Amino acid sequence: MEYTFLLRYRLPEGPGDVDEIVERLGESGCTDALVGIGVPGRVALEFTREGDSAGDALLSAIRDVRPALPGARFVEAEPDLVGLTDAARLLGVSRQNLHKLMTRHPGTFPPPIHEGSTAIWHLSDLLEWLESHQSYEVPTAMRQLAATAKQINLTRRIQDLEPGISKEVRDLIA
Numbered sequence: 001m002e003y004t005f006l007l008r009y010r011l012p013e014g015p016g017d018v019d020e021i022v023e024r025l026g027e028s029g030c031t032d033a034l035v036g037i038g039v040p041g042r043v044a045l046e047f048t049r050e051g052d053s054a055g056d057a058l059l060s061a062i063r064d065v066r067p068a069l070p071g072a073r074f075v076e077a078e079p080d081l082v083g084l085t086d087a088a089r090l091l092g093v094s095r096q097n098l099h100k101l102m103t104r105h106p107g108t109f110p111p112p113i114h115e116g117s118t119a120i121w122h123l124s125d126l127l128e129w130l131e132s133h134q135s136y137e138v139p140t141a142m143r144q145l146a147a148t149a150k151q152i153n154l155t156r157r158i159q160d161l162e163p164g165i166s167k168e169v170r171d172l173i174a
Helices: 018-027 054-068 084-091 095-104 123-134 140-158 163-173
Strands: 002-010 033-036 042-050 073-078
Touching: 002 054, 002 140, 018 033, 018 054, 042 054, 054 073, 054 140, 073 140, 084 095, 084 123, 095 123, 123 140
Parallel strands: none
Antiparallel strands: 002 042, 002 073, 033 042
C-alpha cells in the first residue's frame, strides 16, 4: 500500500546547503521524499512510500533519513496532531460538521490533548471515534498512518521525561 506522510527534523547547525542535503537524502534511499527547508535549521520531508503497513513505511523512511542527516534531531511525524480545521480538511468534511459532532456528543467525543484558544487532538483518536460512533468510512491508509505517527511521536516525547517525576505523575493521574 502507498502512504504519504511528513517527517520533520531539526538540523544540528543552521540550514546547511539545500542541494547537499537533497543529494545525501537521495543517496540514502529517500528519492521518494519532497524536501522542504522553510525555517532555517529545520527540514520537512514529505514521503510517498510503499510498505506492507504504515509502520513499515514510516520506520523505513526514518531509517533512511538517519545517515543522510547526521546529528539531526527528529521532531515529529505527521499526520498526528490536528485541530478541527486540519481534521476536517483531511476527511473532506467541514470544520462546522466536526464542531457540531463535538458539541452534540460531549460524553463520547475524544478529549483534546490541549485545550485553549485552539484545541488539538491526536488524529487517530478522532478517526477512531468517527468510525465507531458516526459510521464514517476512514481510508485504511489514513487510519494506519495516524495511529503509527501518534506512537512514533509519543515514543519520541518519552525521551524528555524525568524518571522520578514521570512515575509520580503516572501514579497521580492513573
